[in-house]
Amino acid sequence: MDKLIITGNGPLRGEVEISGAKNASLPIITAAILASGKSIVRRVPELKDISTMMKLLCNMGAAASSENGSAVIDTSVMNNFEAPYDLVKTMRASVLVLGPLVARYGRAKVSLPGGCAIGARPINMHLSGLEKMGARIELQSGYVLAEADMLKGASIYFDIPTVTGTENLMMAAALAKGTTVLENAAREPEVVDLAECLVKMGARINGAGSSIIEIEGVAELNPIVEHSVIADRIEAGTFMAIAGATGGDLLIKNFSAKHLDAVIMKFMDAGIIFEKEEAGMRVKGPEKLKACDIKTMPYPGFPTDMQAQFMALMARADGTSVISETVFENRFMHVAELRRMGANISIEGGMATVRGAKTLKGAPVMATDLRASASLVVAALCAEGESVLHRIYHLDRGYEKMEDKLKKIGAIVSRAH
Ligand code: EPU
Numbered sequence: 001m002d003k004l005i006i007t008g009n010g011p012l013r014g015e016v017e018i019s020g021a022k023n024a025s026l027p028i029i030t031a032a033i034l035a036s037g038k039s040i041v042r043r044v045p046e047l048k049d050i051s052t053m054m055k056l057l058c059n060m061g062a063a064a065s066s067e068n069g070s071a072v073i074d075t076s077v078m079n080n081f082e083a084p085y086d087l088v089k090t091m092r093a094s095v096l097v098l099g100p101l102v103a104r105y106g107r108a109k110v111s112l113p114g115g116c117a118i119g120a121r122p123i124n125m126h127l128s129g130l131e132k133m134g135a136r137i138e139l140q141s142g143y144v145l146a147e148a149d150m151l152k153g154a155s156i157y158f159d160i161p162t163v164t165g166t167e168n169l170m171m172a173a174a175l176a177k178g179t180t181v182l183e184n185a186a187r188e189p190e191v192v193d194l195a196e197c198l199v200k201m202g203a204r205i206n207g208a209g210s211s212i213i214e215i216e217g218v219a220e221l222n223p224i225v226e227h228s229v230i231a232d233r234i235e236a237g238t239f240m241a242i243a244g245a246t247g248g249d250l251l252i253k254n255f256s257a258k259h260l261d262a263v264i265m266k267f268m269d270a271g272i273i274f275e276k277e278e279a280g281m282r283v284k285g286p287e288k289l290k291a292c293d294i295k296t297m298p299y300p301g302f303p304t305d306m307q308a309q310f311m312a313l314m315a316r317a318d319g320t321s322v323i324s325e326t327v328f329e330n331r332f333m334h335v336a337e338l339r340r341m342g343a344n345i346s347i348e349g350g351m352a353t354v355r356g357a358k359t360l361k362g363a364p365v366m367a368t369d370l371r372a373s374a375s376l377v378v379a380a381l382c383a384e385g386e387s388v389l390h391r392i393y394h395l396d397r398g399y400e401k402m403e404d405k406l407k408k409i410g411a412i413v414s415r416a417h
Helices: 022-034 048-059 092-105 124-132 163-174 189-200 233-246 257-269 304-314 333-340 370-382 393-398 402-408
Strands: 003-007 013-017 038-042 063-067 070-074 107-111 136-140 143-147 155-157 179-183 204-206 212-216 249-253 273-277 280-284 320-324 344-348 351-355 364-366 386-390 412-416
Touching (some): 022 048, 022 070, 022 189, 048 063, 048 092, 048 393, 092 107, 092 124, 092 143, 124 155, 124 163, 233 249, 233 304, 233 370, 304 320, 304 333, 304 351, 304 370, 333 344, 333 364, 333 370, 370 386, 370 393, 370 402
Parallel strands (some): 013 249, 155 179
Antiparallel strands (some): 003 386, 003 412, 179 212, 204 212, 249 280, 344 351
């Protein structure tokens, strides 16, 4: 299993190009299932999760490949409507094939994802929404079996705004008979990007980006002629944390700052300096970070996907900060690893109290999930000495060319097998 060896070496400086968003690419790739023919998606990052999704589509009979940032998916032939356990267990986002399969082929067999390192993560709202649209759902030997002759429009209220749940039902509703209204829908930029892509395919969608989305079903959709996915806001936020933690100076390019409003405001409270330039956003770390509190929330709140990286930053800040995780119940697995590096953090329920330490010290640590790995990278880059990050495959699932990008800004980093 690969590991990453990082030696903290002070302020990192240079330019970072942000890649396309993993969490926008995944639903957009599955949207190709809704039409017959060749779809082309641009700015798709080269990541393990993307190749898993392509494998899943190939397993269904489609021809799917991705090269140099372009994913080509030909759904002219689709003859297997199953997402097997072996693929779903490595990537929960596989569940995104459910809505498109039922809408277009009237059936799907998708493995139930089960729990993961950040929480139980059920898909009950995806299933009850599809049921409301007329699908018959059965659970059998760990699989969801869904069937429908023709989905019909419905009014669906989400108890909690769910990102992939909103995406799944929006895709299903695009081909349903009649109008679907999703209330308390997720407002994340990735939901909006998917809606924009669906509209290019011929879907009728209003309100994406607000908490009420209205979808008027159409009989047929066209393949994706060309769609370029939005920038990865979490990757951009992670590099902001790196600039802040190392007292560096990074010019972060090709992303939308408005997708990171909450994160940037909190980073500014922590003393990080932001200067808008024509080529991108310059982010400068202060001499001493100030402690500040955060509470994770669905968009436009502070994203849970930036919580771990923010905590790594606070581990060296001046003072005590309180970090509340409200989206996932178990997203503090990085705490024990950060403690191994000298961080002073205590947890009670969904709340972590971080008492800023003068220095962090390099140590062998273990990545437990994608964003936890990113927080260990942030901590290792500002720690004294060498850190060895084990199980780095988690990082490879979601950060494109992380080592290359780090090396380019002066980090001492290498990979060992
Ligand atoms: N939830 C339910 N029932 C459901 C669906 C969700 O109770 O049917 C709960 C979840 O357990 C959680 C909350 O609702 O407590 C919100 O979860 P959501 O469904 O929004 O999460 P997700 O769609 O499974 C996506 C991202 C995650 C990101 C979350 C929250 C993708 C592929 N994944 O997951 O990204 O953390 O939204 O923003 O878009 C990551 O990239 O590292 C990652 C985990």
